[in-house]
Amino acid sequence: MTSSLDLLKELRPVTSTTTRRYGKFLWVDAYHTTTAPGLRLRTSTKSNWLSFTHPEGQLYFHMKRDRFSVVTEENVSNVETDNLVSGYLALIEKRILECGIILPQACELFVELRFDESPQTSTCAYYFVDHHSRCLFWLEPTSSELFGMGMVVSDSHLDTALERLYWVHVEFFPMHVCAQMTPLILDNLISVICHGMTDRMTSRSSTFPYTEEKCDQLLRALSLRRGEPLDGHTLCFVARLWGAINNQRFITYYGQENAQLDRLQPPMPEDIVDRTGIRALANLMLWGVPNHHYSKLHDLFVHDNVYIDHWQAFMTECISEWRGLLVWAFSVLIASILISMLPRASLSSAMAPILAASSSILSGSILLLRHHGFEDATASFAANFLRSSKSSDWGFLPLSVVYSMPKAMYLWSIGLMVAQLVFWTFRVVGVFWASGGAGFLALMGYGILHFTSLEDDHTDSLATMLRSHWQTFQSDSVAVTEPLTV
Incomplete structure (x- = not known):
């Protein structure tokens, strides 16, 4: 019979964010049983392991x-599991002696068994944490790229990434270590969030990861535990917040020579792919709508990072717009059909507005189904979605065009329906009245754009003024609502 030590293959360095904690199978083996009469006494076995239950419900030892x-x-x-884990622990201790590594006093090891397709082989995922310096370390050279930490610019920048991983570990295993944690981590966290809330209230481009409303909610919860000894439940959410803050500090190069102080100014050159000619053609064909989405998507996706409140505001605006356009495009569709049924009307003239309105309805419906729940997505989901949607050859132009289809095709359906109506008027009352009606509609449209525009420039040519007023109309009509800031 093969012993547990025969299954030992290798040690595999991992981080606290790359474990199988949330990727395990959730199947449980439930059964019925019978209890004996009288008080049921809990049985306990002698073991070197102590068991704890995480606030989320996960059992750990x-x-x-x-x-x-x-x-x-x-x-x-x-x-069998105990024997296998013990074998790996013996292997790790042997590796420590062979390498001559001196471990810090407040040192903790995490181990996790990984089984290959064949149940006869296994590996041990591991990492060490030092509670004094608040970092992770391993017994062998490790690559930040393999662990998905991102590129670093200095040793202190790497320390920020390792501290974030440390807090994730504490979040997952808080119950046994809470007694040795200083209450200052709670007080310092309150100070950091207070500053972040004020920064968000006084700056429209703050890099702090939480909105002022969210900060206020967090401060209320943290204040309830201020001055109290840290227990496992408190330490769990305190560590989660510290992990999020350190992750944002790593992304914004906090404490580095060129820290990012404004979220709209990325500290590293962006690899922006801008097909100017194609983008101009797309905006010409789609009434300038793609230009708005193109700039918004670039503002949202700053250096592989997404500020979740701006993403939620953008998605909420888009989804609300698509829903409204379904109703308006359907109205145009019905109106075009009714116009085609008038005496002396041409059915062929109705095909263009019907096709445009149908395209608006179809594209809007698909986008609503595809983006259901996106307004409540997490920052990591939003960042992954934008990263996968950004074309290496075209940037955000394809996604901008897709997002523009419902509104652009609706505007085309309006214009084509008006042309259909003018064509019908031409056949009924003649060229003179039809031309007069078309001119009146054109002047009315320009007048609305002119008097609702914020610009006051009457020296440009008519074409330039039309284009300028139309761009102003586009930016004003679909502007995404930013969080209220001073």
Whole structure:
């Protein structure tokens, strides 16, 4: 029979964010049983492991050894699992002695078993944490690229990334370590969030990850535990917030020579692909609508990062617009059909507005189905979506065109329906009255654009003024509502 030590293959360095914690199978083996009469006594077995339950409900185990302590989510109550974990712990201790590594005093090891397709082989995912310096480390050279940390610019920048991973570890294993944590981490967190809330209230381009409303809610929750000893539940959400803040600090190069102080000014040159000619043609054909979405998408996606409140505002605006256009485009569709049924009307003249209105309805419906729930998405989901949607050859132009289709085709359906009506008028009352009606509609449209425009420039040519007023109309009619700032 093969022993557990025969299954040992290798150690695999991981981070606190690349474990299988949220990727496990959720199947449970439920059964009925019978209890004996009288009070049921809980049975306990002698073990070096202590069990704890995370506030979310996950069971984990902790054990102190001579050189370090160990935490794992493996079920070491199972004898085979315990033997396998013990074998890996012995291998790790042997590796430490061979490499001559001196471990810090407040050192903790995380281990997780990884089984290959064949159940006869396994690996051990691991990382060490130092509670004093608040960082992760390993027994071998590791690459920040392999761990998905992102590119670093200095050693202190790497320390920020490692501290973020440390807080994620504390968030996942808070129950046994809360007694040795200083209450200052709560007080310092309150100070950081207070500053972030004020920064968001006084700046439209603050880099702090939470809105002022969210900061106010967080401060209310944190203040309830201020002055109280840290327990596991409090430490769990305090560590989660510290992890989020350190992640934002890493992204914005906090504490570095060229820190990002404004979210609209990325500290590194962006690889922007701008097909100027194609974009101009797309805007000409689609009434200038893609230009708005193109600039908004670039503002949202700053250096592989998404500020979630701006994403939610943008998605809410888009979804609301698409829903409204379904109703208006359907009205144009019905109106075009009714006009085609008038005496002396031509059915062929109705095909163009009907096709445009149908295109608006179809594209709007598909976009609504595809983006259901996007206004409530997380920042990581939004960043992944934009990253995958950004073409290496065309940038955000394809996505901008797709987002513009419902409104642009609706505007085309309006124009074609008016042309259909003018054509019908021409056949009924003659060229003179039809031309007069068309001229009146054109002057009325320009007058509305002119008097509702914020610009006051009457020296340009008529074509330039029309284009300028139309661009103003576009930017004003679909502007995304920003959070209220001073």
